[in-house]
Amino acid sequence: MKKFLSSGYIFLIFALLYAPILVLIVFSFNEGGSLSEFTGFSFTWYKELFNDEQALTALKNSLVLAVLSSCIATVIGTFAALGLHHMKRKWAKGAITSITNIPMMNPDIVTGVSMMLLFVAVATIIKANDFMGFGTMLVAHTTFNLPYVLLSVTPRFNALDKSLSEAAMDLGCTPARAFFSVELPEIVPGIVSGLMLGFTMSLDDFVISHFVSSPNFQTLPLYVYNQTVHNVKFSMYALCAIIVATILAILLIVNFAGSMGDRRSRRAKGGAR
Amino acid sequence: MKRFVSLILICLVLAPMLFSCSKGEEKVKTLYVYNWGEYISDGSEGCLDSNKAFEDWYYKETGERVKVVYSTFSSNEDMYAKLSSGSVSYDIVVPSDYMIERLREEDMLAPLNYDNIPNAKNIVEEFRVLNCDTDDDGNGYSDYSIPYFYGMIGIIYNTTMVDKADIGSWDLMWNPKYKGNILQFNNSRDAFGTAQYKLGLDVNSENPKQWRLALEELRKQKDIVQGYVMDEIFNKMEGGSAAIAAYYAGDFLAMYENNEDLDFYYPEEGTNLYVDAMCVPKSSKNKELAEAYINFMLSEEPAVANALYTYYASPNKVVLESEEYKEGMNSIREDAYELMYNTDALKTATSYENLPGSQLALINNLWEELKSDIEISPLIYILCIGIVIALAFFGIFFAVRKRIRNNY
Amino acid sequence: MKRKSIFQRMAAAPHIVWMVMFIVAPMLFVLYFAFTDEKGRFTFDNILSLSGYSNVFVLSIAFALIATVICLLIGYPLAYFMSKASPRTRKLLMVLIMLPMWCNLLIRTYALMALLDNGGLLNALLVKLGLNKLYIVGSDFGVILGMVYDFLPYMVLPIFTTMTKLDKRYIEAAADLGCNSWQTMTKVVMPLTVSGVISGVTMVFVPSISTFYISQKLGAGKIDLVGDTIERLFKNTSTYNVGAAVSLVMMVLIIISVGIMNKFSDDDGGIIV
Numbered sequence: 014m015k016k017f018l019s020s021g022y023i024f025l026i027f028a029l030l031y032a033p034i035l036v037l038i039v040f041s042f043n044e045g046g047s048l049s050e051f052t053g054f055s056f057t058w059y060k061e062l063f064n065d066e067q068a069l070t071a072l073k074n075s076l077v078l079a080v081l082s083s084c085i086a087t088v089i090g091t092f093a094a095l096g097l098h099h100m101k102r103k104w105a106k107g108a109i110t111s112i113t114n115i116p117m118m119n120p121d122i123v124t125g126v127s128m129m130l131l132f133v134a135v136a137t138i139i140k141a142n143d144f145m146g147f148g149t150m151l152v153a154h155t156t157f158n159l160p161y162v163l164l165s166v167t168p169r170f171n172a173l174d175k176s177l178s179e180a181a182m183d184l185g186c187t188p189a190r191a192f193f194s195v196e197l198p199e200i201v202p203g204i205v206s207g208l209m210l211g212f213t214m215s216l217d218d219f220v221i222s223h224f225v226s227s228p229n230f231q232t233l234p235l236y237v238y239n240q241t242v243h244n245v246k247f248s249m250y251a252l253c254a255i256i257v258a259t260i261l262a263i264l265l266i267v268n269f270a271g272s273m274g275d276r277r278s279r280r281a282k283g284g285a286r
Numbered sequence: 287m288k289r290f291v292s293l294i295l296i297c298l299v300l301a302p303m304l305f306s307c308s309k310g311e312e313k314v315k316t317l318y319v320y321n322w323g324e325y326i327s328d329g330s331e332g333c334l335d336s337n338k339a340f341e342d343w344y345y346k347e348t349g350e351r352v353k354v355v356y357s358t359f360s361s362n363e364d365m366y367a368k369l370s371s372g373s374v375s376y377d378i379v380v381p382s383d384y385m386i387e388r389l390r391e392e393d394m395l396a397p398l399n400y401d402n403i404p405n406a407k408n409i410v411e412e413f414r415v416l417n418c419d420t421d422d423d424g425n426g427y428s429d430y431s432i433p434y435f436y437g438m439i440g441i442i443y444n445t446t447m448v449d450k451a452d453i454g455s456w457d458l459m460w461n462p463k464y465k466g467n468i469l470q471f472n473n474s475r476d477a478f479g480t481a482q483y484k485l486g487l488d489v490n491s492e493n494p495k496q497w498r499l500a501l502e503e504l505r506k507q508k509d510i511v512q513g514y515v516m517d518e519i520f521n522k523m524e525g526g527s528a529a530i531a532a533y534y535a536g537d538f539l540a541m542y543e544n545n546e547d548l549d550f551y552y553p554e555e556g557t558n559l560y561v562d563a564m565c566v567p568k569s570s571k572n573k574e575l576a577e578a579y580i581n582f583m584l585s586e587e588p589a590v591a592n593a594l595y596t597y598y599a600s601p602n603k604v605v606l607e608s609e610e611y612k613e614g615m616n617s618i619r620e621d622a623y624e625l626m627y628n629t630d631a632l633k634t635a636t637s638y639e640n641l642p643g644s645q646l647a648l649i650n651n652l653w654e655e656l657k658s659d660i661e662i663s664p665l666i667y668i669l670c671i672g673i674v675i676a677l678a679f680f681g682i683f684f685a686v687r688k689r690i691r692n693n694y
Numbered sequence: 695m696k697r698k699s700i701f702q703r704m705a706a707a708p709h710i711v712w713m714v715m716f717i718v719a720p721m722l723f724v725l726y727f728a729f730t731d732e733k734g735r736f737t738f739d740n741i742l743s744l745s746g747y748s749n750v751f752v753l754s755i756a757f758a759l760i761a762t763v764i765c766l767l768i769g770y771p772l773a774y775f776m777s778k779a780s781p782r783t784r785k786l787l788m789v790l791i792m793l794p795m796w797c798n799l800l801i802r803t804y805a806l807m808a809l810l811d812n813g814g815l816l817n818a819l820l821v822k823l824g825l826n827k828l829y830i831v832g833s834d835f836g837v838i839l840g841m842v843y844d845f846l847p848y849m850v851l852p853i854f855t856t857m858t859k860l861d862k863r864y865i866e867a868a869a870d871l872g873c874n875s876w877q878t879m880t881k882v883v884m885p886l887t888v889s890g891v892i893s894g895v896t897m898v899f900v901p902s903i904s905t906f907y908i909s910q911k912l913g914a915g916k917i918d919l920v921g922d923t924i925e926r927l928f929k930n931t932s933t934y935n936v937g938a939a940v941s942l943v944m945m946v947l948i949i950i951s952v953g954i955m956n957k958f959s960d961d962d963g964g965i966i967v
Contacts, residue, residue: 019775026772027790030846033805034797036815046544048525048808049818061330067356089709096706109710115717120904120948122921123941126928127720130727130938136373142569143375156716159709188699219800219907224928227374228318228357237800241911242360243323244520244540245804246330253801260796264789367929466829467812472915512812512832513914526813527831650930657918657926660749662756663834670756673763 034257041250062248062255071236075216078147078232082154083211089155090162091204095192097163098170110163117160125224128153132225145227153225154218158211165210169203170196314351317575320365320376322562323358323517324537325435327588327595334591340582344575352575360516361473369394375569377576382560384475386431387418387640389565395430396566402577405584406432413601416561417637431563432580435598437535437626438559438635439476440552442519444545447529456484456553458530460503465510467529469522472514474653475638476558477504480532483555490639494648501652505659514657523548534560535626536598539618552631559635561601599626724945727938740939747923747940754920755947757834758902761841762849765898766891768842769849773890774883776850777857784858791854795847800907806843807831807911832914840912841902848897856890857883892955899955900948920944 036048044053062068093113100106116124128149136144173196181191219234226235233256240249319337329335337354344352359365362385368374369389381389389395400406406414406427413436415421419428441458447467452458459468459480471477481503482489487496512528520537522528524544538550564583566576582588586604593600594614605611615622641649731737744751776787794802809815810830817827830836864886868878906921913919920940927937 019778023772023775023779023787026768026846027787030794030843031790033809033843034794034802036809037801037805049813049815064329089712092705093709096702096704096709099702100706109706109713112713112717113709115721118900118948118952119945120900120921122904122906122924123724123945124720126924126937126941127724128716129928130723130934131716131720133371133373134723142372143571145373152716156712159712187701189701192701213796217796217798219798223925228320228376229316229355231357234798234800237798237804238907239358241518241800241804243358243517253805256801257793257797261789261793264792264796268785268789364929367931370931372931466832469914508916511916512829513916515915518914522811522813525811527811528813647932650933654926654933655746658747658750658923660753660918662749662753666753666756666760666834669760673759 034253037250038254038257041247041254043247046247058247058251059255061246062251065248067231068233068236068248068252071231071233074147074230075233078150078154079212079215082151082158082215083208085151086155086158086162086211087204087208090159090207091166091200093159094163094166094170094200095196097167098173113163114160116157117164121157121218121220122224124157125153125221128156128221129224143227143229145225147230149225149227150222150230150232153221154215157218157221158214161210161214162204162207165207166200166203169200173199314353315572315575316353316355317378317572317579318376319354319356319378319579320368321356321358321378321380323360324520324540325358325380325562325592325596325598326356327591333595334588336583336588336592339588340579343582344578354579361471362475363473369567375571376567377570377572378564378579379567380434380562380564382562382638383416383418384638384640386416386563386565388646389567390419390430391640394568396568396570396573397429398427398432398566398580399573399577400425400427402574403432403581403584405581408584408589408603409433410601410603410606413561416563418561418640419563428563431565432584433561433563433601434583435536435593435596435600436559436561437598438552438629438631439479439532439557440535440538440550440631442523442531442533442538442541442548442550444523444526444529444547445549446547447526453551454554456480456555458553459532460484460507460510461530462510464529466512468507468511469519469528469531470504470507470511470514471532472516474649476532477514477653477656478649479558479638481507483553483557486555489558489636490641492641492645494645497645497648497652501656504656508656508659509661534598536596539597539622539625543618550625552629552635556634556636557631559632559637561637562598597622597626724938724941727935728942731935732932740935741943743936744939744943747920750918750920750923751943751947753917754903757838757841757919758899761838761845761902762895762899764838764842765846765849766895769846769894770853770891773850773853773857776854777860788854791847791850795851799844802844803840803908803911806840810836810839810912831912832916834917836912837909837917837919840908841898841905844905844908845898845901848901849894852893852897853887853890856887860886895955896952899951903948904944 040048040051041058042054042056043051044055044057093109097106097109100109132145132149136142177199178188178191178195181195182188186194217234218232219238222232222235223238226232231239237249237252240246327333327336329338337356341352341354344350359368362381365379365381366385366388369376369379370392379389386395409427409432413433414426415428416431416433419431421427422429441453441456443453443458448458448464452461452463458464459470461468471480478497478500479489481487481500482491482496485499485503487500491497512522515522519528519531519533520541523531523541526545526547535550535552538548542548542550564580566573566580570576583592584602584604586608589600589602589605590608590611593602593605593611597615597618600606600611612623615626619625728740729736729738731739776784776791779787807814810828811817812827812829812831820827830839860883864882865878868882873881903919904921904924905919906925909917909919909922915922924937924940924944927933927940
């Protein structure tokens with residue numbers, strides 16, 4: 014009886030959670046453009062979507078931005094974690110960590126407007142009225158990716174055996190060489206999970222991009238936003254259906270392919286936002 | 287671990303590919319167009335994609351590739367904010383009359399070179415110089431703007447939800463019978479306009495007291511409106527999610543195409559006539575290209591396609607003379623053509639004019655006052671107080687328990 | 695200890711430079727704008743003018759609070775039941791709860807609105823069944839519902855993770871010592887999962903209080919929250935200053951509430967130990 018109740022509860026909540034998304038997916042196959050009546054099955058809206066150059070450009074932009082910003086953040090963040098690891102002054106370490114965490118703690122909208130104020134000020138000073146765009150987006154995304162990289166790399170550094178790198182240096186390695194050949198391989202899982210986290214955060218971000226973007230560089234979430242504030246075409250539903258399906262596929266593959274030993278990365282993802 | 291490695295590999299393979307794509311485009315000239323949403327034929331459902339047509343036409347004419355980056359705004363005020371922020375640049379903007387006046391007064395527009403726009407002759411004579419613009423050169427054309435479309439604001443209603451007896455005036459939008467089914471504009475000038483027309487006030491008044499009166503009227507309305515929206519109106523009216531909305535006449539025809547239960551009228555107290563016109567901002571880096579774009583949009587094929595996409599009234603002779611256009615208009619609704627061009631409302635309609643800076647600041651403040659004027663229902667208060675009390679109780683409970691335990 | 699090499703000392707330098715330029719500087723800009731007028735003169739007017747927005751602040755806090763509590767009430771049992779499932783089902787449930795988190799918020803919110811709108815599928819069904827229409831969009835209830843729907847997974851996931859980590863032996867020990875299931879729940883499970891609850895509460899409360907898309911869609915632009923106010927004020931160059939003041943106050947509010955919550959978790963940590 015108890016078992017029945019608990020699975021019933023789980024089922025109910027999941028059904029409610031998925032109902033709107035499922036309705037959207039079902040109606041993306043609707044021939045007529047109505048959300049209250051299903052008139053016939055067709056792929057019309059999908060065809061229209063793949064002819065929509067704006068949507069495809071936005072997808073490309075999103076991927077480029079996510080790859081670049083997460084890579085840059087990972088490089089900077091990993092070295093920062095190394096530096097922090099070797100830093101002796103406790104207060105400096107604490108200060109740097111807490112300042113880095115500001116974009117993670119702050120609501121996105123505040124991070125977004127603060128960045129915008131900075132960029133607008135710079136644009137006015139150097140009199141560049143096309144200042145906003147790819148560059149500002151890249152900076153903003155890298156900035157909010159940094160804390161996530163540090164979050165996943167720092168614990169790896171703390172778990173390192175110090176004597177290993179010291180042994181390497183005693184054997185004649187320079188500290189840089191010791192880092193690359195001894196420490197780096199040990200922290201790779203942390204780096205990778207930081208990279209993945211940054212990648213997904215960047216791909217998903219709307220609010221911060223909303224404030225620092227310009228028309229010449231539109232990402233997928235911005236495209237979706239622009240669609241939903243105007244007359245929504247049904248190709249938008251098709252786009253949503255594709256996004257949901259892709260994410261579901263990725264999640265299933267990641268979670269069910271192989272033994273999937275490292276829960277750590279998953280937990281980090283879970284605890285991230 | 288394997289999946290991460292493969293993912294990184296994928297990223298590494300993808301990144302240069304994506305870059306090579308973007309690099310190839312660098313030599314292409316880009317034209318930034320900033321227009322109203324739903325205001326150009328976009329190639330959906332078999333119509334002409336005007337921007338693409340321009341790119342092709344330009345390539346054919348000059349052998350140069352050009353890329354149109356088209357983005358949209360949903361109100362004049364939004365457009366102004368973006369343009370004046372100084373961090374984004376556009377080559378073409380399409381504001382309404384009063385906003386053109388403001389941009390011109392603030393020296394944000396570049397004068398047009400009519401040698402590059404021979405198709406300007408297609409513009410109907412009375413639209414060649416707009417009220418908001420000047421003609422210093424004496425060439426018979428406005429210095430800064432070329433009209434794109436014009437139209438009037440009216441009230442769209444759903445015949446299955448609204449009583450015939452209630453229609454005719456602006457009062458419909460204040461009728462408590464339709465509480466929760468009324469949509470108001472989400473931009474200050476148009477929203478205040480509805481109240482001003484209803485009260486018979488001057489929409490260009492410089493008397494703060496009159497604007498206050500309009501604000502009071504909007505405040506009264508706030509309780510019964512479903513929301514303040516702009517282009518979301520399309521989906522809401524077509525889907526029957528709202529019964530009454532004030533919006534632009536051309537858009538009504540577009541909605542009617544998808545939902546024949548809708549109807550439309552111009553309120554008897556008078557309404558707003560607007561002319562949206564293409565302008566080139568001073569910050570444009572491609573003025574000649576922008577003028578080529580304007581010129582192209584005035585030629586027959588794109589002009590007719592745009593007119594049949596938006597259903598707004600066109601100031602363009604080639605459109606008005608086109609058989610295809612007349613047929614297209616009549617196929618939506620018999621009186622579509624009359625609704626846009628031959629109505630009595632046109633005679634009594636007034637235009638918005640630009641107002642002095644202090645007045646604009648006042649409107650802005652009043653609008654903020656309206657938007658931030660929120661009623662918090664007692665239920666919300668009760669719930670919150672309940673939550674806070676529960677939290678406080680828990681806090682005290684734990685603190686006391688901790689102390690007791692520490693005493694052991 | 696050995697002297698640190700230049701490499702180790704300088705590793706964090708790029709990060710520190712980045713941090714100062716893109717985290718500290720933007721925050722200083724917010725401060726600067728909040729305390730100056732349009733001409734750059736020092737003033738308190740912006741902060742004082744916020745009294746006009748007092749209702750907006752109260753409503754935002756109230757909505758966020760209510761949404762958080764509802765999420766907790768729904769999410770805690772859900773996480774508990776989920777953690778009781780068999781490992782394989784648990785994995786699947788995990789994927790199902792993460793999917794909405796990874797789907798863009800815009801898409802989910804829009805899907806919910808399309809479903810609940812007066813002319814949406816739900817009301818079409820109600821009318822067919824001969825019932826009255828529900829006017830959800832544009833009401834307080836609609837906005838809170840949107841927050842709960844969008845942020846519920848953020849509440850469930852951290853609680854679920856702490857529950858799966860929970861040492862089963864504690865529960866067995868409690869049972870051996872004569873606790874009934876209710877006592878086990880309140881005396882063992884709940885105190886041990888407080889950390890999950892705290893992070894869940896933070897992850898729901900912060901985005902709820904700063905959202906603008908949810909109130910735009912489900913409040914139909916009529917219910918103005920702090921997020922909407924900031925977004926609107928930052929659309930217009932002449933209101934940047936007031937906007938910065940609103941952002942600043944919101945930031946302070948959030949720091950205070952997160953601080954209070956962390957205090958809670960510290961206290962409880964003390965109880966367990």
